[in-house]
Amino acid sequence: MFPTRALRSGGGGGPIGKYGKFLGDWGNFGGQPQRGIISYTVSSNRQNPLAGTLNDAIFNTWRRFSSQVLYIAPPLLLAYYALSWATERNEYLNSKAGRKEFAGDE
Known part of the structure; x- marks a missing residue:
């Protein structure tokens, strides 16, 4: 067995890396915080989560309906x-005229 496999398996918690720095076990990475990563966010009270919902719902519903109507409508009309x-x-057949017309067929 190679020693690197034993060190990287997560069980021993030995030194890893070029300078023998310990990164920590799974879920406990104790390394230095990364530098040079910038993230931008919008404050939650400045967002409009329902912007365009009604407009998108109408057009999306029409698009989905029009793409499926030819699969649904003809069988429904035929069944009706x-x-x-x-x-x-x-x-x-259960009326007087029907019974009189087809009385001898049974």
Whole structure:
């Protein structure tokens, strides 16, 4: 086994690096703070988190609806037409005229 693997495994906590500096175990890195990194943020009371929400919601909803309507509408219309035809046919066959017309078929 190589000594570097044992040192970098995190169990021993031995010296690591060129000058034998200990970086710390996982979650406990005790190194020097980095320099030269600049980050900018906007104060939370200066942000507008709902800016453009209503406008984006309307156009996003329309875009999603228009891209899916041709997949949903034709089967729904076909199912509605078939259901209404079947309901009318059932009502006719169970009426006096329907029973009289198809009485001998059974």
